[in-house]
Structure formats: structure tokens, C-alpha cells
């Protein structure tokens with residue numbers, strides 16, 4: 001089968017022929033419906049070096065945001081039906097620590113001794129015709145379109161988790177949320193905020209087109225550049241936003257997010273640009289929380305699928321057939337993707 005393989009650090013992935021996987025005990029083989037190209041993949045193949053925090057050891061097939069139809073059940077798997085559609089919860093922890101037990105493999109207490117972080121993260125992912133996954137990581141889609149749903153697995157789940165944790169700040173009237181970075185994650189973040197809260201959503205991106213899309217989704221947009229923080233504060237009547245979400249995570253965006261946050265607000269950094277931010281008693285808003293989140297729980301993915309089925313979130317995406325899968329990554333690196341690029345191997 002064809003697959004997009006991450007072969008070495010700091011080198012562009014390749015499209016090549018590999019063995020079709022065989023599901024092991026407790027696993028299923030999925031015929032891949034959609035595999036989203038996430039900006040974190042760019043960090044994996046372009047930025048990370050061996051041993052760097054977050055680095056995953058090559059080679060493996062990329063794709064940690066996947067959906068598909070069951071093709072084959074591995075030994076011991078019962079109660080699932082060949083042909084049914086599922087979303088894949090990507091993180092895989094030890095399965096027996098406190099975090100994994102509550103369905104939050106992302107914070108596995110034994111992560112340091114695990115062979116991989118998840119599907120498409122050290123273990124073969126879904127940028128391929130077929131994908132081998134533990135049955136436990138499947139979230140049923142019922143009759144929902146698995147291609148349209150694919151990006152929920154990461155671009156949806158990650159903002160959903162970050163926003164849910166910030167809900168106490170956004171409950172009540174006259175609340176404001178800020179979203180920085182309106183790509184795969186950010187545009188879904190805007191929709192999730194609109195569906196879960198009554199807050200006014202303020203959004204910003206370097207790209208006009210992304211801002212226009214956010215406006216269409218009900219956000220108020222504020223352009224970047226000089227005076228941006230003042231303009232955001234103006235929208236909030238001077239008080240600042242109750243919750244900020246930075247889907248870029250660069251030094252300047254974290255500074256903007258924190259400077260725009262109200263006293264007692266919450267600022268969540270989700271983007272992994274990884275730049276430092278200098279916190280100071282005199283510049284940080286009093287009692288403002290500055291935090292980070294990583295992906296989400298399997299239970300939250302069930303909740304997000306419910307929202308999708310109810311029409312409360314609609315991922316924006318462009319599909320690429322398998323033979324153009326590398327173009328999806330080239331477009332992502334060049335900043336030319338709107339919403340998500342989703343590889344559809346069986347188009």
C-alpha cells in the first residue's frame with residue numbers, strides 16, 4: 001500500500017510503497033477514510049532533532065488525525081462490525097496509570113518509557129491506505145461522513161479540550177474569548193466557542209482569508225500589527241478577554257494573548273512554536289492564569305462527535321488524493337491551506 005513516511009529528522013516525508021499492516025490482538029485494520037495534515041507534523045519532520053522534547057523516532061508513517069472503516073478484526077476483537085466508520089483517538093499511553101485510566105493518554109504517567117506517543121507519533125499513522133489501531137481507540141461515527149469528520153480527531157479535539165477547561169471563565173454574560181491563529185485548530189476553536197459559550201469571540205490571523213472565514217463563523221476579527229492589543233481591549237470595553245487561546249505559540253503571540261487577557265482571565269497556549277515568554281509580576285494581569293494543553297481525552301472526542309452530528313461544528317477542509325499527499329504538506333508548510341488538508345487515500 002502507499003504511505004507517507006517520515007524517514008529522518010529534518011527531512012521532508014516521502015510517498016512510498018510499504019507492507020499493508022496486519023492487526024494484532026485487540027486491534028483492528030481500518031481502511032483509511034481521511035488523514036489530516038497537522039502543523040505538528042511539520043515540527044516532527046522539519047524542526048525536531050533526535051532527543052528533542054516532542055521528537056518521535058523515525059521511521060514511521062505520518063498521520064495522527066484519522067478516520068476510517070473497519071476492514072478486518074484482529075484476534076480477540078468482538079462487538080465491532082466490518083464496514084462501520086470510526087474516528088481514531090490518536091494518543092496511546094501505558095493504559096494502566098491514573099491518566100490513561102481516565103481516558104487521557106496524552107498525560108500518561110509512564111510516557112517516558114513508552115515506545116511511542118500515539119498513532120502517527122512514533123507508531124505508524126493514517127497517511128496510508130490502511131491503518132492498524134487498538135480497538136479501544138475507536139470512536140464510532142455512525143452514519144456521519146468519516147472524511148468530513150477526520151479533522152475532529154486532533155484539530156477539533158485539541159481546541160475542545162482547551163476550551164472546556166476554560167469554561168468557568170466564559171460562563172455568564174458579557175464574556176469575551178480571543179483566538180489567535182485561524183488554521184486547522186483555530187477555525188474549529190471559533191466554532192466550539194460559539195457552540196459552548198455565549199462569549200463574543202475575537203479572532204486574529206496573519207491571513208485575510210482566514211479572518212474572513214472566522215467572521216463568517218461569527219467571530220469579530222482584529223488585524224495584527226501595532227496597536228493590536230489596544231484594539232482587542234477596545235472590543236471588550238477595556239477589560240480584556242476572559243479567555244485567550246493561542247494556536248500559534250510564538251513569543252509575540254503569547255505576549256499578545258497575555259496582554260489582551262483580563263485580570264483573573266485564563267490564557268491557554270496550544271500552538272507549539274515553542275518560543276519562551278517572559279512573565280513578570282508587573283506586566284502580567286493580576287490572577288491571570290497562563291497554561292498549556294496537549295490534545296484531549298477519548299471521552300471528549302465522543303462529545304465532539306456528538307456536536308458534529310448535531311451540526312454544531314463543521315470542519316473546513318480540502319481533500320487530497322493519495323498521489324498528492326505530499327502536496328498537502330507542502331501547502332501546509334507554505335501557509336497555503338485554509339482549514340485542514342485531508343488526505344483521502346480511497347477517493
Ligand code: NAD
Nearest residue numbers: 039040181182183184185205206247270271272293294295
Ligand atoms: P495551521 O498551519 O493550520 O494554522 C496556523 C494558523 O496560524 C495559520 O492560519 C497561520 O496564518 C496563523 N499564524 C501563524 N503565525 C501567526 C501569527 N504570528 N499571528 C497570527 N496568526 C498566525 O496549524 P494547525 O494545524 O492549526 O496547528 C496550530 C498549532 O497548534 C501548531 O503549532 C501545531 O503544531 C499546534 N498543535 C498543538 C496541539 C496540542 O495538543 N497542543 C495539537 C495540534 C496542533
Ligand code: ZN
Nearest residue numbers: 038040064154
Ligand atoms: Zn496534531
